[in-house]
Amino acid sequence: MNILITGASSGIGRAVAAHLLDKGWEVGLLARSRDALEDLANGRDKALVLEADVTDPAAVEAAFDAHVARFGRIDVLFNNAGIFGKAAPIDEIDLDTWHQVVSVNLNGMFYCARAAFARMRRQAPQGGRIINNGSISAHVPRDGSVCYTTTKHAITGMTRTLSLDGRAFNIACGQIDIGNARTPMVEDQIYRANASGKNPDATMDVRNVAEAVEFMATRDLEANVQFMTVMATTMPYIGRG
Template identity: 35%
Template structure:
């Protein structure tokens, strides 16, 4: 591994499992001090333990990304503990779907908008406030989805609308704040080896068989592959990449 993030502090939301945990572990492996945030303390503590077992430094912060005070507290905790906020990854998200839009309960619609859109906007705003006040600026990566700006499927219209908003939010914010030294991009995963990509009643073996038949690559992406894309965009290797939406989807939308 390289040490692209030595002496830098990274904040990752939704870091208690899945893609978020993989991203946090990847930053730590490349030298970052990592703040892991999420609603439930126990899985966050497990992420911290995994990082510390690698010899890294991490801090768990219990926070709800839909609450402005929690978004501010995550950033404040990073700065108070490690002295800066150099990288942020807004990964927390939920999926509520499986039915046509007309049959989607309003509560599910609101939950997706609250978490997937407002839950990106509030941390993003707090992160920008801090980063633009630092001489070194910072880099932010939002996790969108291929469902939304890139493709749509029946039964996921509400989710797609929320993730399309993340893509638009990313591009707009990138233009608003690159002049202040804050570089913002997005990663749009397709199917990944997490429970979210399992269809109702489907096993992991079933998913593998489906992927072989339907995805050009013949398999879903690993969480490590999504993390690698995030770290690229957050690193100095991508210093001229601004407002992009990087698709990582095994060729599904090619």
């Protein structure tokens, strides 16, 4: 089995990539930071460094071509790359921030899903699996998260549509919604919560996410985990409203 992981240089993407490499998977590692990807690959034959920016459609297409050239096909895409952006009410969000978050979290995920779908549709045997990284915020937002939350709601719509459109081509699409895995992005949110006098949410080991993605990725294509929520047990999601 092989998988292409976007945002593989840090956080959730890196944790999932390291876990699957240790399990013997062939893994395409896509991110902007070549040095971080090289460090993760660490000379392993089954790791392929794909330096690319998900907001650049041509770079995305070239990376997917390189992945298929190396591994013969693409079995799974973990469509993961994303950023949070500035935490503030909408009238304090500058338009550059809005466009940056949309460019990565929505456009970038669209470009990668599009590239994966096209190759899965045309490869033999036909089919594959796309796993989109949603968020708890795809369901219930935090305060001050208008950019991030808006894009994550859009990803849920993308997931549902790809599930429907993929049926004719043996392409499954599911979404993992993650609540507070310990990554640099979450640690930054905790730091900001502490600095503002708020009680930060509970967190969980990112290993739990890596194992959940592996479970989703290893189902037979006749089965699909449509949505999975993996969260720190005591974080305020249930009852957040």
